[in-house]
Amino acid sequence: MWVAFLTRHELMNKNRLPAPLNDPNLKKALNVLDIMNFNAEEREIYEGHRKWLMIEANTLKKAEERGRAEGRAEGRAEGRAEGRAEGRAEGRAEGETEGINKVAKNMLVKGVDVKTICEVTALPIDAVLEIQKNLETGKQ
Numbered sequence: 001m002w003v004a005f006l007t008r009h010e011l012m013n014k015n016r017l018p019a020p021l022n023d024p025n026l027k028k029a030l031n032v033l034d035i036m037n038f039n040a041e042e043r044e045i046y047e048g049h050r051k052w053l054m055i056e057a058n059t060l061k062k063a064e065e066r067g068r069a070e071g072r073a074e075g076r077a078e079g080r081a082e083g084r085a086e087g088r089a090e091g092r093a094e095g096e097t098e099g100i101n102k103v104a105k106n107m108l109v110k111g112v113d114v115k116t117i118c119e120v121t122a123l124p125i126d127a128v129l130e131i132q133k134n135l136e137t138g139k140q
Contacts, residue, residue: 100121100122100123101127101131104117104121104131105131107121108128108131108132108135109135114132
């Protein structure tokens with residue numbers, strides 16, 4: 001194969017090579033030979049196009065990197081906003097639960113019966129009984 005390449009390369013068409021010679025390395029070598037045989041004007045055009053392709057590839061790479069960085073920044077900002085919103089909601093829910101538990105505790109201290117406390121606070125009976133148990137054992 002390489003003997004044919006070295007002795008008859010000018011007769012070879014890299015787009016229509018016979019099956020035994022249809023090798024990617026041979027096609028690459030033929031391409032290099034074509035470039036080496038360019039005249040000055042063809043070589044200048046070829047080099048200009050090659051430089052343009054490299055600049056385009058670099059421009060695309062930088063744009064992609066910039067896009068990824070912007071995407072990460074947006075994702076972080078969204079995550080922070082969602083986290084704050086979830087934190088506020090959890091805080092409100094905890095505060096509301098604490099308030100209801102405090103009311104139930106105060107009612108127990110005043111001697112109000114468990115059934116009435118459940119009706120007023122909408123707490124389940126086992127929650128009120130747990131608060132009562134904690135009061136009796138001294139846990140707050």
